[in-house]
Amino acid sequence: MLEIVVAGGWVMGILILCSIAVIAISIERYWTLNPEKIAPKNTLGQVWNWIKNNQLDGQRLRELKQSSELGRILAAGLSNSRHGRDVMKDSIVEAANQVVHEMERYLGVLGTVASIAPLLGLLGTVLGMIKVFTAIVLEGSGNTSALAGGISEALITTAAGLCVAIPAMMLHRFYTRRVDTLVVTMEQEAVKLVDALHSERRVDVREAG
Structure with a gap:
């Protein structure tokens, strides 16, 4: 050789x-782009349970943001949900752009x-x-x-x-x-x-x- x-x-x-x-x-990339780490299937269901039970607070949002990339996006939207649909969508898009940029690294x-x-x-x-x-x-x-x-x-x-x-x-x-x-x-x-x-x-x- x-x-x-x-x-x-x-x-x-x-x-x-x-x-x-x-x-x-x-x-x-194989380790990083694990679908179960990026977008766990139960994330949205968990968020909805918090909302229904009035358990969504700052601590929950921090946990959600740190849990996964999907959680990070949802947390950005929830943080601005009171300001209306458009503001919430803009927050989600901004967070999603950062997440996608990191996913495309290398x-x-x-x-x-x-x-x-x-x-x-x-x-x-x-x-x-x-x-x-x-x-x-x-x-x-x-x-x-x-x-x-x-x-x-x-x-x-x-x-x-x-x-x-x-x-x-x-x-x-x-x-x-x-x-x-x-x-x-x-x-x-x-x-x-x-x-x-x-x-x-x-x-x-x-x-x-």
């Missing part, structure tokens, strides 16, 4: 760093790696072919060792670039899709809460829990 890395030249070092970044981000890095890894592989290919032609010019085509080294560098970096880019792209799309799904779930829960408090059609949010 070490011989392959060495044969690939300095471009392989960059690709190795990219692969480490992809693995680290994937593990971190996903841009995955997308960047997926884009640049093949280009790095192509760069290694070009550098390897330059070595081949330089060896031909200086030593002729009889020096098979020099030719093989350049061709080997070209092929190794191309393969390495693809091996890094393909998983990075798949993981980027997977986590982007997970974020989108979580955003839709939290949006639905927030809408149910707003409707229950301010809409003429009273939605029974107990079913959401």
Whole structure:
């Protein structure tokens, strides 16, 4: 393995760093973007029970805010529910924007790696072919060792670039899709809460829990 890395030249070092970044981000995002941690199913039902039993106070709101990302969004809306539907919705949107921004953290890095890894592989290919032609010019085509080294560098970096880019792209799309799904779930829960408090059609949010 070490011989392959060495044969690939300095471009392989960059690709190795990219692969480490992809693995680290994937593990971190898998742990962070756990649906049960982001949007627990019983959160809205618990909030509605507090409201019905007149138990919603500052302490409950702090607990709700710290419980999960969904709780953070609902707490922002509840804190401003007395100021009307529009103010409540604006508070929810503002909190949701912050939550979504945090959920999308590092996903841009995955997308960047997926884009640049093949280009790095192509760069290694070009550098390897330059070595081949330089060896031909200086030593002729009889020096098979020099030719093989350049061709080997070209092929190794191309393969390495693809091996890094393909998983990075798949993981980027997977986590982007997970974020989108979580955003839709939290949006639905927030809408149910707003409707229950301010809409003429009273939605029974107990079913959401």
